[in-house]
Amino acid sequence: MSADEPYSEEDTVIDLSSDLFMMSQAMRQAQNAYLAEEVPIGAVIVSEGRIIARAHNQVETLKDATAHAEMLALTQAQAAIGDWRLNEATLYVTKEPCPMCAGAIVHCRIKRVIFGCVDDNGGACGGFINLLQQPNLNHQSEVTRGVLGDESKLLIQTFFAEAREKKKAANRKKANDSPFLN
Numbered sequence: 001m002s003a004d005e006p007y008s009e010e011d012t013v014i015d016l017s018s019d020l021f022m023m024s025q026a027m028r029q030a031q032n033a034y035l036a037e038e039v040p041i042g043a044v045i046v047s048e049g050r051i052i053a054r055a056h057n058q059v060e061t062l063k064d065a066t067a068h069a070e071m072l073a074l075t076q077a078q079a080a081i082g083d084w085r086l087n088e089a090t091l092y093v094t095k096e097p098c099p100m101c102a103g104a105i106v107h108c109r110i111k112r113v114i115f116g117c118v119d120d121n122g123g124a125c126g127g128f129i130n131l132l133q134q135p136n137l138n139h140q141s142e143v144t145r146g147v148l149g150d151e152s153k154l155l156i157q158t159f160f161a162e163a164r165e166k167k168k169a170a171n172r173k174k175a176n177d178s179p180f181l182n
């Protein structure tokens with residue numbers, strides 16, 4: 001909107017296909033993970049402007065180390081499309097995907113990946129390596145980083161801070177319950 005244009009109602013309408021809106025949907029999934037006492041990471045996959053998959057991390061619930069939000073969302077999206085090729089799909093995930101998920105993203109040929117916070121230690125989309133843009137692999141994805149990154153990082157930091165507090169409290173209780181320390 002230029003300066004001399006009058007204010008219009010249209011300017012306040014949320015763009016339902018924007019990266020910000022779609023990432024806010026992924027953040028809702030991350031909050032679901034948080035409520036389920038899982039590391040709070042969420043993902044959605046969009047195709048032709050529609051959300052075709054929504055998932056959150058379920059490693060503890062399913063007792064499955066591969067049950068990352070992205071992996072679960074990819075499986076849902078392949079079922080929704082009826083094909084393992086997701087060339088036209090966009091994946092939104094609240095934290096930078098790990099090497100396992102980045103590998104799966106390449107196998108499914110996801111067109112675009114948008115993620116929230118960067119993971120300098122374990123991220124495989126430019127954090128410590130970039131598996132999504134390897135010239136020698138048969139597929140490369142476009143990557144956008146940092147959408148709602150601060151919100152995502154804060155939720156993850158809160159989760160781990162609370163987990164550490166719970167562990168300390170449990171250890172204190174154990175020490176108090178021990179007959180040898182009384």
Ligand SMILES: [Zn+2]
Nearest residue numbers: 068097098101
């Ligand atoms: Zn992963």
